[in-house]
Amino acid sequence: MYSKKKTIEIDRVHIWHPFTQMKDFENTDHKVIVRGEGIKLFDADGNEYYDTVSSWWTNTLGHCNRDIGNAVKKQLDTLEHVIFAGFTHPFAAEFIDLLKGFLHPSLSKYFFSDNGSTAVEVALKMSFQYWQNLGKKEKTRFIMLDNAYHGDTIGAVSVGGVSMYHKLYKPLMFESIKVKSPDCSTCHLRKSEFTFDTSGCGCNIECFKEMEKAIKDNSGITAAVIVEPLLQGAGGMLLYKKEYLQLLEKTAKENDVLVIYDEVATGFGRTGSMFAYQQAGTVPDIICLSKGITAGFMPLAVTVSTDNIYNAFYDDYFSHKTFFHGHSYTGNPLACAAGIENLKILKKENLPYSNKTALECFHSKLKKLSKYDFINDIRYIGFIGAIDVVKSRKEKTLFEQKERIGKKIYEISLKNGLILRPLGDTVYFFLPLIVTDKDIDEIFKKTEDVLLRAVTIK
Ligand SMILES: Cc1ncc(COP(=O)(O)O)c(C=O)c1O
Structure with a gap:
């Protein structure tokens, strides 16, 4: 292992850290x-x-969880990677078999990638192509929330609403329909002094009106609405009420607009339930999962859709409905091994x-x-x-x-x-x-x- 001195020497000269103004580290070290x-x-x-x-x-589950570590070590001697187009492996199958036990049964088709941003890119392209494959060519737009954060790739940035991260890249983005954030912390109707768990806020979800109008006015041109359910993370850990999601599900369904839940941050127990959407009793058409999926051991993500979406892609090759998307590390066996052990622990410990x-x-x-x-x-x-x-x-x-x-x-x-x-x-x-x-x-x-x-x- 490199010494501290050698690490810092190399780091200072050659390593460009993410989300970091490197000059801030002029007089101090990482x-x-x-x-x-x-x-x-x-x-x-x-x-x-x-x-x-x-x-x-x-x-x-804490750093260096022994069981997950051992599972990855064991996997290293069996299969480290294989192309996931035309091939599959038992580790992906076992992982999905376990994961489907935690998700609503209507979420039944699992598309692998390797981080939160790619999980979102997949969801955006998938929902866009769903409507193209059905012949509804005008449904190309996305409705998103102010303060939203869905990752740093250009598609994810195009549905992002945090100006510090996103504004500069506007010339590169596709245009989305932005709706005011349902953030309880800045809500002028909040009755309680603090937001706490939102239960004392005492509003009637008046903030949904703007979303309702956006969906109704734009249903003919909108592919999907994308939200982080209950908590907008990078936008400032902003909370909103579960009733907003209930109204969103109903309105989107009535107006033929898909709903994407980005649970990259909220998934795998962090909000007190396995997934945030379960607290609202709603189910999206597509859900994006990453981060806690391997408890922090390996990069892995899945974008999960309903049969309905999958079926719009399923046809003869020359119907040109294939979903042409994929990443080199798709379904990586080492990541699946970490994911399997993670899910086994969550189940066994009822976390x-x-x-x-x-x-x-x-x-x-x-x-x-x-x-x-x-x-x-x-x-x-x-x-x-x-x-x-x-x-x-x-x-x-x-x-x-x-x-x-x-x-x-x-x-x-x-x-x-x-x-x-x-x-x-x-x-x-x-x-x-x-x-x-x-x-x-x-x-x-x-x-x-x-x-x-x-x-x-x-
Ligand atoms: C809700 C949400 N979506 C997507 C992402 C992007 O994930 P990644 O950093 O793995 O690309 C993040 C990252 O913080 C996130 O919080």
Whole structure:
């Protein structure tokens, strides 16, 4: 293994990190992480950090889960990869057989890819081609939400609504129909002081009106609506009510528009149910899954559709209805082995449902932060929680952008043995399903200390 010194030398000269202004690291180095165990990561100097962001929201069962590690090791001696067109393998079959047990039976056709963005690209192209294959050539557009984030490839960016990530690329994008975000944290009709779990918001889903109009006015030209169900993650961990999804399902169906749920972030237990859509009792036409699909071990994704969509592609070769899409690592056996073991563990341990006490502890700790005037909204769903940091809630004053409060929080958190990686001024927690009350106690003690220091630094 390269030493810390050698790692940093190479990193500084040659490695361009994602979502990073590299100049921010002119006078400081990237942390060199050498080991992971449970909820913690360890650096080359032996310091430990609570990984409260689950390594980009992928890790669900803690780092270096032994059973998943052993399953991948065993797979390495059997089959590491095979072309997935014209060939299949038992590891993909077993994985899908297990996964279908967790999903609604109408979601029955599984298309593999290898990350969240590709899962979304597949969903967009699939829903577009569905209508082309049916001869409804005008249905080419997508309806999406403001604050949406679906990945960084051009298709995913075209249905994205976070201006910091997406605005610059406008000349490259296809045009989508954007609808206001149903975000409860900025809703002027909210009756409760904080969003919390949205149950006290007391609205009548007035925000759906704009979506309803968009669907009805554009049904003739719209292929699908795409949403992140219940939680808009990268847009700021924004929550909305399950009734919005119920109205969306009904309206889309009545107007012949497909519904795509992007559960890349929310899937595999993170929202307190196996999938977020289950809390709403709705079922999409297409669902996109990745991140927690291998508990953070291997890159893998699936885009799952109904028989109805699949059947629109199923015809003689010269009908030209084939779905011409695929990636080199499609259905990779090592990733499937990790996925199989992950699903077996979730089933055996009845996760996320069996870890209720930690969830209650997490939510109550979040609520207690309301005593601080520098905390504006507080919200949570399952193992995800977020707080907006402001100068003063009472005086309604925000930090100026140039103060970069999020960056300060990140840097101080690392000194405190914790990884907090705010989205703008929103500090969030994306905890693994195996987190304990003791971990949560420690994480919140450290977080309070970090926040108190960050908001007082000039
Ligand atoms: C909801 C959602 N969709 C898609 C993606 C893109 O996933 P990936 O980074 O694996 O391409 C993300 C990533 O954060 C996401 O949160």
